[in-house]
Amino acid sequence: MARVTASACVNRLIGALTARSTSARLALAIAGLFLLFYLLLGAGLYYAVSQIFAQDLHEVIRLDSADLVELYRESGYAGLRTEVAERTAAPDDDNAVYELIGPRGQLVAGEFASLPEAARRGDGWVEFDEHNEDGFVRVVAKLQKLDGGSLLLTGRRSRNQERFEALVRRTSWFALLAAAGLGGLIGWITARWVARRLESTYDITRRVGAGELALRIPEDDSDDSFDRLAKRINAMLDRIQELLDGVRHATDHIAHDLRTPLTRLRNRLEDMRDRHFTADQFALELEAATAETDQLLATFGALLRLTRIEAQTAHADDPEFALEPVVLDAAELYAPIASERDIVLDAQTSPCKLRGDADQLFQLVANLLDNALKYAASGTRVSLSLFDDGEAVHLIVGDHGAGIPVSDRERVFDRFVRLEEHRGSVGSGLGLSLVRAIAHRHGGTISLEDNSPGLRARVRLPHAAG
Amino acid sequence: MRILIVEDDPHTATFIAKGLTEDGHTVDQADNGRDGLFLATTESYDAIVLDRMLPAVDGLTVLRTLRGAGNATPVLVLTALGDVDHRVEGLRAGADDYLVKPFAYAELSARIDSLLRRRQSASTETTELRVGDLELNLLTREARRAGRTIELQPREFRLLEYLMRQAERVVTRTMLLEAVWDYHFDPQTNVIDVHISRLRQKIDRHHPKPLLHTVRGAGYRLGVRE
Numbered sequence: 118m119a120r121v122t123a124s125a126c127v128n129r130l131i132g133a134l135t136a137r138s139t140s141a142r143l144a145l146a147i148a149g150l151f152l153l154f155y156l157l158l159g160a161g162l163y164y165a166v167s168q169i170f171a172q173d174l175h176e177v178i179r180l181d182s183a184d185l186v187e188l189y190r191e192s193g194y195a196g197l198r199t200e201v202a203e204r205t206a207a208p209d210d211d212n213a214v215y216e217l218i219g220p221r222g223q224l225v226a227g228e229f230a231s232l233p234e235a236a237r238r239g240d241g242w243v244e245f246d247e248h249n250e251d252g253f254v255r256v257v258a259k260l261q262k263l264d265g266g267s268l269l270l271t272g273r274r275s276r277n278q279e280r281f282e283a284l285v286r287r288t289s290w291f292a293l294l295a296a297a298g299l300g301g302l303i304g305w306i307t308a309r310w311v312a313r314r315l316e317s318t319y320d321i322t323r324r325v326g327a328g329e330l331a332l333r334i335p336e337d338d339s340d341d342s343f344d345r346l347a348k349r350i351n352a353m354l355d356r357i358q359e360l361l362d363g364v365r366h367a368t369d370h371i372a373h374d375l376r377t378p379l380t381r382l383r384n385r386l387e388d389m390r391d392r393h394f395t396a397d398q399f400a401l402e403l404e405a406a407t408a409e410t411d412q413l414l415a416t417f418g419a420l421l422r423l424t425r426i427e428a429q430t431a432h433a434d435d436p437e438f439a440l441e442p443v444v445l446d447a448a449e450l451y452a453p454i455a456s457e458r459d460i461v462l463d464a465q466t467s468p469c470k471l472r473g474d475a476d477q478l479f480q481l482v483a484n485l486l487d488n489a490l491k492y493a494a495s496g497t498r499v500s501l502s503l504f505d506d507g508e509a510v511h512l513i514v515g516d517h518g519a520g521i522p523v524s525d526r527e528r529v530f531d532r533f534v535r536l537e538e539h540r541g542s543v544g545s546g547l548g549l550s551l552v553r554a555i556a557h558r559h560g561g562t563i564s565l566e567d568n569s570p571g572l573r574a575r576v577r578l579p580h581a582a583g
Numbered sequence: 584m585r586i587l588i589v590e591d592d593p594h595t596a597t598f599i600a601k602g603l604t605e606d607g608h609t610v611d612q613a614d615n616g617r618d619g620l621f622l623a624t625t626e627s628y629d630a631i632v633l634d635r636m637l638p639a640v641d642g643l644t645v646l647r648t649l650r651g652a653g654n655a656t657p658v659l660v661l662t663a664l665g666d667v668d669h670r671v672e673g674l675r676a677g678a679d680d681y682l683v684k685p686f687a688y689a690e691l692s693a694r695i696d697s698l699l700r701r702r703q704s705a706s707t708e709t710t711e712l713r714v715g716d717l718e719l720n721l722l723t724r725e726a727r728r729a730g731r732t733i734e735l736q737p738r739e740f741r742l743l744e745y746l747m748r749q750a751e752r753v754v755t756r757t758m759l760l761e762a763v764w765d766y767h768f769d770p771q772t773n774v775i776d777v778h779i780s781r782l783r784q785k786i787d788r789h790h791p792k793p794l795l796h797t798v799r800g801a802g803y804r805l806g807v808r809e
Contacts, residue, residue, distance in 0.1 A: 407800055414685055419769055449738060450764060453777040480768040487771045548771055 139315075140308035147307055151300030152293075159292065163285055170278040174257055175242070181213070182259045182271035189263060197269070202226040212274040214247075214256055220266030227270070240268070247274065255279060314343045322350065330358055370533040371420065374546065375413065382409045419547045423532070423554055426477065431560035435472040437581045440510060443475050444503050447482035451490060459495045462486075466503040469510045470581040473559040481555045484548040485514040485574050492518035493571070509561075510580045515573035526565040552576070584629040584699055585609045589619030589645065590661065591637050595684075599632060602688045603695070616640025623649055628656050630698050632691070635662035635673065643676045650677035657698040659691070670767065689753055689801030696752040712747040715807040717786060717794055719747055726786075733785050738763065742782055743805075746795070751806035753798050779803055 189197040201215045205227050216227030224232060233256075235245040240260045246253040258272025321334045333354060334347040385406050388394075394402060448464040455462035471478065482501075489499045493516040500515045521529060528534050530553045533546040552574075556563045561578035586608045590596040593614070600610045611626065613619035616637040623631055623645070631649075635642040646658055660678040662669065670681045679701075680694050712719040716729045724740060726733040735743065742763050746754060756775045761767060779795065787793040796804045 404800065411687070415769065418683070422769070446764060446766070450774055450778075453781050454772070454774060457777055476767045479766040483768060483774075484771060487774075491772075 140312035143311060144301070144304035144308035147304030148297070148300035151303060152297055155293070155296040155300075159289055163282075163289075166285075167278070167282065170275075170281065171257075174273055174275060174278065178257065178259050178271055178273055182261050182269065185215075185269055185271060186261055186263075189269070194263070194265070194267070197263075198226050201269075210273075212276055214258060214270070214272040214274060216270040218268040218270065225267070243272075318343075318347060318350065325354060330354070330361065367532050370531075374533045375416065378409055378413050378416075382406060382413070385409065416547065419551065420532075423547060423551050426551070426554040426558050429558045431473065431558065431579075433472075435474070437470055437472050438475045440469040440471045440478060440512075440578075441466045441503060443479050444482050444501065444512065447479055447486060448501055450483065451486045454490055455499065458490060458493075460490060460493050461498040462490075462501065463498055464501040464503075466501075467505065469503055469505045471510060471559065471578055472581045477555045477558070481552050481576065482512065482514075484552050485512075485576075488548060488574075489514050489516035489518070489572075492516060494518055497571075505580050510578040512576040512578070513573060515568040515571060517568065517571035520567065520570055520572045521565060523567075529565070530563075585611070585627070586695065587611045587613070587619070587622055587626070587628045587631045589613045589616065589623075589631065589637065589642070590634040591615060592634075595634075595661075598688065599691060602692060606692060608695075614638075616642065616645045620645045620648055623654065623656065624652065630695055631656055631658045632695070633658050633660050633678075635660055643673065646673075646676045646678060657701065659694055659698060661686075687755075687801065689798070690755045690757065693749075693753040693755050693758060693802065697749055697754075697758065700749060700752065712744065712750075714747050714750045714805055715792075715794055717747070719744060728786055728790065731789075735785065738778070739782050739785070742778060743786070746803065746805040749805070751804065751808060753801050753804050755802035758802070 185197060185200065188200055192200075198217055201217045204213065204215050214228050216229050216232070217225040218232060219225050222232060222237065224230075233243075233245045233247070235243040240262045242257070242259055244255065244257050247256045255275045255278075256272050257275055258270050261269040261271065263269055318334050321332050325332050333351045336347050336351065337344055385402060389399065389402050389406070444466055445464065448462060452462055486499070486501065493499050497517040499517075500513070502511075502513045504511055530549050532550050553563050556576050556578065559578050561576060563574060563576045566573040566575060584607075586603055588596055588599055588603075588610060590599065590612070591614050596612055596614065600612055603610050611622055611628070613622050617639040619631075619633065619637070620640060633642050633645060637645070640648075642660060642662075646660070649656070649658070657679045658677065659680045659682060660673045661682050661684060662673065663684045673681050679698055682691060682694060710720065710722050712721065718727045719725075719740075720727075721744070726735050726740070726743060742759065745759065745762050756770075756773065759775050760770065779797075783793070783795045787795055792807075794805055794807065796806070796809075798804050
């Protein structure tokens with residue numbers, strides 16, 4: 118059992134090390150960095166303290182040496198020899214080392230039974246190991262030349278420093294273990310925190326993908342990267358929701374606006390089956406049913422066309438064409454209707470070039486004219502103007518009809534939206550939707566303005582360069 | 584006239600075949616592209632009604648193969664794809680006309696008649712059209728009825744010319760829009776009707792026998808027949 122658990126642990130560890138899991142790598146990186154930082158700090162501290170110890174030792178030795186040289190000057194060689202012998206016999210400091218060396222290298226007075234190799238080099242600082250019952254002890258010493266070729270060695274056993282260094286080395290190992298453990302722990306906690314925050318994002322996006330569209334990632338307003346990511350994703354989800362609502366709204370409208378005439382048609386057919394019509398009545402009913410079907414098919418066709426145009430985008434390689442003849446053709450097509458309703462159709466155009474689909478632009482102008490002529494009062498003027506102001510092509514159709522209240526000016530572009538007062542009139546409710554889709558597909562915009570009185574539709578389209 | 588229908592939907596195929604037979608044509612049918620292509624190349628037809636989406640070999644491939652083999656039989660392509668791009672693609676592949684589903688039989692019938700007529704008159708280039716006592720001189724661009732000159736606007740002239748070329752045949756509103764105005768679009772209201780009634784005013788007023796007739800549920804017909 119224990120073996121299994123251990124091997125499972127090892128497997129998990131190997132898994133964590135080799136897995137391309139961000140959190141595992143993050144944990145390892147943090148632990149590693151922590152350890153590296155600790156090692157650098159420890160090494161630096163060790164070096165600095167060692168330096169201070171060494172400097173202190175040198176200073177003590179220098180002062181001691183200077184003291185003895187002073188004595189030598191005052192009391193002569195014999196005095197120095199007595200002092201060295203005395204100090205060696207009864208040292209104030211157990212670690213102090215003295216030796217007076219004769220001109221031929223013979224030991225005159227002091228500690229040593231034999232002269233250490235390093236001391237033969239003449240004056241200056243020397244370091245050598247002294248062999249005693251405890252093993253080796255490091256000795257730091259200063260050699261001072263005296264008159265007549267003698268040498269004075271003043272030194273200290275660096276026992277304290279070595280003790281300190283041994284202590285540091287010992288504690289270092291414990292500290293290293295502690296640091297590794299702590300680093301690992303911090304790494305693990307950080308990794309777990311990151312993983313948990315990512316986990317919720319991961320989980321929510323997965324569930325949204327599976328269809329729970331209303332879910333949002335919790336935001337904590339900390340404004341860190343995770344929070345910003347969460348906000349971004351939530352904003353994206355909001356936008357998707359909005360689009361879906363739009364589609365659902367449109368679908369509801371379509372269902373309603375197609376179902377109504379279909380129901381009418383069905384009722385008519387039922388009547389024809391159940392009621393006893395005369396041949397003439399029957400023919401009339403049949404005619405009406407066919408007309409109803411045609412209207413439905415036309416609406417359906419317009420819907421399909423609208424959807425297709427909405428899916429198109431402006432392309433730089435769209436064919437270039439002159440818009441003026443298209444606009445004039447549309448005006449000419451509608452001129453008889455205008456004069457029949459005693460409306461003056463006043464077209465003022467100038468040459469404009471455009472990239473796109475001439476048939477669609479014809480449809481756009483035709484729909485705008487159709488609307489204007491439908492709602493304009495008899496005896497008024499409908500104006501149609503086309504010009505290029507150097508930045509864009511403007512196509513403006515204005516009438517002096519009832520106009521559209523400001524609050525409805527956006528809504529009328531939606532599919533099947535027909536203002537209450539026009540419910541009874543002929544039309545699919547798709548005319549302006551199509552106009553807007555065509556304008557957008559050509560990279561343009563449409564806005565409805567007050568023509569005081571009446572309505573002015575302004576279409577702005579990017580002109581073809583050159 | 585002998586007409587081949589290549590259409591995979593049996594209901595639509597029967598509907599078209601029945602109508603064309605009643606109109607006095609002889610009709611052959613194929614329900615897939617391969618059979619259609621076989622019949623079109625081995626038999627001789629005056630016109631072909633070709634569905635665009637077909638099993639085995641697709642409609643446009645049939646059309647390209649036919650045209651590639653030098654077969655110039657007029658082809659009317661039927662399609663559920665009504666976009667301008669699709670239409671252009673169809674016409675480029677060699678279609679003579681293009682009809683979007685769903686359609687009224689009158690529309691199909693009128694277009695088939697137009698295709699057959701175009702084939703017959705292609706060889707004989709006329710400078711004057713005549714229907715009853717209505718004359719149209721294509722060179723001087725003058726219209727007369729019973730010797731009296733009729734003033735026509737340029738568009739009215741083109742409208743009348745088209746109607747006279749299709750004399751005694753039903754012409755639909757969509758056909759007029761495409762032929763006389765040269766735009767593919769959906770009119771929201773029957774703008775064409777107003778143009779026709781103006782033209783009717785000019786040619787039929789003062790004359791006891793009208794030439795321009797409205798065919799209910801279909802379109803218009805110019806002719807001496809009542």
